[in-house]
Amino acid sequence: MATQTVAVRRPLAMRAGFIRSAFAILKGLWITNRHFWRNLWGFIIRKPTVFTVQFPEERLVQPNAFRGMPVLVQMDNGKERCVACGLCEWACPTDCITIYPAETADEIERYPRVFDIDMSRCMFCGLCEEACPEEAIVMSQNVEICAYSRRGTLWHKDDLLVPVDKLLDTRLFHVRRGYDR
Amino acid sequence: MPKITIDGREIEAPANAMLLPVALENGVHVPHYCWHAKLSVDGSCRMCQVEIEGSPKLVIACNTPVREGMVVRTQTPAVQNARRGVMELLLVNHPLDCPICDKAGECLLQDYSYAFGSRQTRTKEPRRKLQKRKEIGPRMILDQERCILCRRCVRFCREITHTNELGVFNMGDRSMLDVMEGQPLANDYSINTADICPVGALESKDFHHKLRVWFLKKTPSVCPSCSNGCNITVHHYRDRIWRMMPRRNDAVNESWMCDHGRLNYQQVGDETRLRQPQLRRTAKLQTVAWDEALGYVARTLRDTVRTHGAESVGVIASPHLTNEELFRLGQVVSLLGTKNVDTALVVGQGDNLLIKPEKAANARGARDMGLRPTAGGLNVAAMLEAAAAGKLRVLYILGSDVWKVADPQALCGALEKVGCLIVQDVFDSPLTERAQVVLPSLTWAEKTGTFTNVKGRVQQIHRAVAPRDEQPSDGEIFSRLLNQLGEGQWHFEATAVLEEIASAVPAYAGISFARVGAQGFALPESAGDAA
Numbered sequence: 001m002a003t004q005t006v007a008v009r010r011p012l013a014m015r016a017g018f019i020r021s022a023f024a025i026l027k028g029l030w031i032t033n034r035h036f037w038r039n040l041w042g043f044i045i046r047k048p049t050v051f052t053v054q055f056p057e058e059r060l061v062q063p064n065a066f067r068g069m070p071v072l073v074q075m076d077n078g079k080e081r082c083v084a085c086g087l088c089e090w091a092c093p094t095d096c097i098t099i100y101p102a103e104t105a106d107e108i109e110r111y112p113r114v115f116d117i118d119m120s121r122c123m124f125c126g127l128c129e130e131a132c133p134e135e136a137i138v139m140s141q142n143v144e145i146c147a148y149s150r151r152g153t154l155w156h157k158d159d160l161l162v163p164v165d166k167l168l169d170t171r172l173f174h175v176r177r178g179y180d181r
Numbered sequence: 182m183p184k185i186t187i188d189g190r191e192i193e194a195p196a197n198a199m200l201l202p203v204a205l206e207n208g209v210h211v212p213h214y215c216w217h218a219k220l221s222v223d224g225s226c227r228m229c230q231v232e233i234e235g236s237p238k239l240v241i242a243c244n245t246p247v248r249e250g251m252v253v254r255t256q257t258p259a260v261q262n263a264r265r266g267v268m269e270l271l272l273v274n275h276p277l278d279c280p281i282c283d284k285a286g287e288c289l290l291q292d293y294s295y296a297f298g299s300r301q302t303r304t305k306e307p308r309r310k311l312q313k314r315k316e317i318g319p320r321m322i323l324d325q326e327r328c329i330l331c332r333r334c335v336r337f338c339r340e341i342t343h344t345n346e347l348g349v350f351n352m353g354d355r356s357m358l359d360v361m362e363g364q365p366l367a368n369d370y371s372i373n374t375a376d377i378c379p380v381g382a383l384e385s386k387d388f389h390h391k392l393r394v395w396f397l398k399k400t401p402s403v404c405p406s407c408s409n410g411c412n413i414t415v416h417h418y419r420d421r422i423w424r425m426m427p428r429r430n431d432a433v434n435e436s437w438m439c440d441h442g443r444l445n446y447q448q449v450g451d452e453t454r455l456r457q458p459q460l461r462r463t464a465k466l467q468t469v470a471w472d473e474a475l476g477y478v479a480r481t482l483r484d485t486v487r488t489h490g491a492e493s494v495g496v497i498a499s500p501h502l503t504n505e506e507l508f509r510l511g512q513v514v515s516l517l518g519t520k521n522v523d524t525a526l527v528v529g530q531g532d533n534l535l536i537k538p539e540k541a542a543n544a545r546g547a548r549d550m551g552l553r554p555t556a557g558g559l560n561v562a563a564m565l566e567a568a569a570a571g572k573l574r575v576l577y578i579l580g581s582d583v584w585k586v587a588d589p590q591a592l593c594g595a596l597e598k599v600g601c602l603i604v605q606d607v608f609d610s611p612l613t614e615r616a617q618v619v620l621p622s623l624t625w626a627e628k629t630g631t632f633t634n635v636k637g638r639v640q641q642i643h644r645a646v647a648p649r650d651e652q653p654s655d656g657e658i659f660s661r662l663l664n665q666l667g668e669g670q671w672h673f674e675a676t677a678v679l680e681e682i683a684s685a686v687p688a689y690a691g692i693s694f695a696r697v698g699a700q701g702f703a704l705p706e707s708a709g710d711a712a
Contacts, residue, residue: 085281085285085393089396090393090395108281133280134280
């Protein structure tokens, strides 16, 4: 089949879009340039304005609402607040939580015998925290979940426990403010 | 046949029927707690109230007989208001235990609260404190706070088991459920009260704090513990069975099953089970590949038959196998040409409700598939005698029931004299210790097939959990033996084997999985039990 050349005349709006995108590129270059020159000037006058954090020596302070990896709240008596109701396991979109409940003689008769979170699958969505009726699983500030093996990314109950005081002025504060509203 | 109208729909109801079952059968869901299809009417929960034209007040559907021309409405504002009121009253004292309650997820109080309740509590008073976690029997726990006093369990103990252990004590708002003094809930059917409990007041100790019910997958099956063949649902998750629940079948078990059968699932997931075939080359059993073990068995059987005749081989079948597997075993036996075939069956105590004395699911099926001595053949006792006299050179034993049936001393003496003992079983036993070849067997929960119960009802079982390491089923083992013993390419596929049974066994003529269905297929009366 013989090819046929068709002259296309683009509508005005499309041509205007091309001009706008060219302008956007220039704008982006301008921002990069501005930071470059500002930083260079900062180095010259010995007042650097760089935003790079020298991790791991330096760390950012995260806002209270920050969602890092989920952790289990540890009560003052050293036990977990979790009663193994399984709602987080059910709510988890990536199925990264595994719970096996068991019974104790305590007043709270049920506890998780096994509480595992596969951190390599967790996506920090916070649905487990939202599903929890006991305020027992909350998101923490921690995002450091690297390990040398897959097995190392599987966090068990003892690894996940965090004393309640440590969470009170961060994520728990935010969660409770949300419920109060 | 009175004609009634429910929510504008004309329904033909059976005469003298109550309104609630008629509505439920016709797909009109009327919420109810105390009514149960297999128990008498109590009318204590007041949840099934409906509006009937001409009646001054709302009436409870469970205790209102249908009448010609009755016009019933189940969705009017008055009905909805009544339901909300009932829900509110029930929830006044019900503890907020849902996160730790085993019933959560299948709890009628939860479901109806979402569907018909109000979203707020108006009471500020503390909830009633009663005894929690009370051991009321060897297999049951009672939580009095959770009880909503529907009295289903009380009626169950009165009408089904006739043991009367449970009762409601005190009056008015002090009423509470408890067991009679010095009379624990220890009857053989006690866990059924946990099934019929609409809330989590009565709980089975076995399933207490085990798993949330919404994770469970359900496979219909048949209880393997006795020849009654109670219909059950196997609840499994992560390739493990967590509990068994009765499945309603009015011709077999109505809505119940016995505690023994219900707790008899542990063996399926047992870690000590036999998983690999073993062969005794020296003094010790060694794990070998399947082909090697089956090759050895086939060679031994063939050589023995050739040199010493078919009568020097004996087969003791297991009544725990499915009809299809037993049929294949029958083919192996007839190919060998031996008449020495019998089934070892444990006979114990039965009762007049569900438990039958024959303690195997397919005792009837084993007889129907011809696994019993024919003219000139030896039965179990005679086989052991022959073995002790050195006349039986190969003994192929399936299952370990023979250990419970035969006299232990005679059995040990016989097994020592047998040249080659082949044992096919699920667990290690004194039999496997003496065996030349050990073949691992699959349990009922890992295979698909049919069982025939004592009344001649053929019922299906389905694979609920996957066997480990691609372990072949018993039927597959027999098929491979057939391939090794003779010509032909045999496979084991339950549907196809049942078709073979349909054409080979007269009593089972025309049977198929489709005809067996969910509720079973009763063999014709003329096909009497061979025993």
